[in-house]
Amino acid sequence: MKPGNLFIAFLITALLFPVSSPAEPSASREEIQTWMTYLSDDARQGRASGTPEMIETGNWLAQQFANLGLEPLPGQEDFFQHFSMEDPDSAEQTPGRxxxxxxxxxxxxxxxxxxxxxxxxxxxxxxxxxxxxxxxxTDRIFNGANDNASGVAAMLGIAGYLERAIANDELARPTFSILFAAWDGEEKGLRGSGFFVSAPPIPLSSIDAMINLEMVGVTDGQYQNSLWLTGSEYSDLKARLQPALEADGWTVEADPFPDYSLFFRSDNAPFALGPDADRSALASALKEQRPVRFTGIPAHSISTWRGQDHYHKVKDELGLIDFENLENLVIALAGAIADLESGAIQWQSHPVFKFRRPTGEPHEAAAAASRE
Ligand SMILES: [Zn+2]
Structure with a gap:
């Protein structure tokens, strides 16, 4: 080929395939829609623990983890942690993963x-x-689009965002590892997260903090760019996430429903309180201002729910989801999480709830050293 032709070939190639600058790390709206659609489809039959549809859903999730480039835990060959849930009344066992x-x-x-x-x-x-x-x-299926397909889609979205941003050198790999967990048995009484804490596959003392996502998909066209944390006054996690989230246009609030005791009612609770805490007694301890001690990890749930009545109703369906807001939440949270500093998140002193981390804890040594 003559040089002139070479130049023309180059020109044509450049016009057909423009060399773009590396893509901004992004959450893919289509991915989020695909995940949400799968999880809340009628074919999942409301994802009740132990059903064939739930087993199928767990297998599908493991496939998504693999597609996103996540790795099994050290010493594990797959993404599953098996456990069994005993019904307190019938003693019947339901398998969970x-x-x-x-x-x-x-x-x-x-x-x-x-x-x-x-x-x-x-x-x-x-x-x-x-x-x-x-x-x-005639609707018999609790699709659970907001509760909690939205939380799962946000978790997967954060994993994908961070994997891509690190692979594209747009983000430095954090020093801490991120463990992405999809819990089974929450609706049966926090059974999957409770099992993790009672039979931890990694030392509890190696866990810096836990951020749990609960009902983050519905805005009713009026609650965009606004999230809240359960139990935000018990640790400094909210203060540590806030600057990055606010820089992304989000407002970060305390739990707007303190009377519902939501801090004790989602999968963050076994981590914060330990697996054996009597959660039913905690609200009264708070009311009576009677001190209670816990050994646990700073663990909070993030939600955007504003008390709407789709909660645990058959109308909690895909049509309620604000995909633009969900995508923006993924981007904002992924950035804020990447900014967190390993080992920095601490319990705060509180007049009723006296939290401390599990013993043998490098945090304690580091905190003691920094006081000297
Ligand atoms: Zn839920």
């Missing part, structure tokens, strides 16, 4: 610390035709 995957940080061996990003993937299943009929409805 948490889905656990890691985005490794730069620190290894004894220095390896974890931040957990999680969401429960189970929901409450279906209702009988008679129950539907009594409500003048």
């Amino acid at each position: 948490n889905i656990l995957g890691i985005l490794p940080g730069t620190a290894t061996g004894e220095d390896r610390h974890y931040l957990i990003i999680s969401a429960h993937y189970d929901h409450i299943g279906t209702r009988s035709a008679a129950d539907a009929n009594a409500n003048n409805s």
Whole structure:
């Protein structure tokens, strides 16, 4: 080929395939829509723990973890943590599976610390035709689009965003590893997260903090760019996330429903309070200002729910989801999480709840050293 032709060939190539600058790390709206659609589809039958549809959903989630480039936990060959849920009344056993995957940080061996990003993937299943009929409805499926397909989609979105940003050299790999966890059995009483804490596959003392995502998909066209944390006054996590989230145009608030005791009612609770805490007694301790001690990890749930009545109703469906806001939440949270400093998140002193981290804890040594 003559040089002139070469130039023309180059020109044509450049016009057909423009060399773009590296893509901005982004959450893919299509991915989020695909995940949300799969999880809240009628075919999942409301994702009740132990059902064939739930097993299928768990397998699908493990496949998404693999597609996103997450790795099994150290010493594990797959993403599953198996457990069994006993019904307190009938003693019947329901099999459960948490889905656990890691985005490794730069620190290894004894220095390896974890931040957990999680969401429960189970929901409450279906209702009988008679129950539907009594409500003048033929809809029998609790699709759980907001509770908690939205939290799972946000978790997957954060994993994808961070993996891509690190691969594109737009983000330095954090020192801490991020453990992404999809919990089973939340609706049966925080059973999957409770099992993780009672039989931890990694040392509890190596977990810096836990951020759990609960109902983050609905805005009703009026609650965009606004999130809140349960139990935000108990640790400094909110203060540490706030600057990056606000820089992205988000407002970060305390739990607007303190009377619902939501801090004790989602998968953050076993981590913060330990697996054996009597959660029912805690609200009264708070009311009576009676001090209670806990050994646990700073763990909070993030939500955007504003008290709307789709909660645990068959109308919690895909049509309620604000995908633009969900995508923006993924981008804002992923950036704020990447900015967190390993080992920095601490419990705050509180007149009633006296929290301390699990013993053998490098944080304690570091905190003691910094006081000297
Ligand atoms: Zn939920």
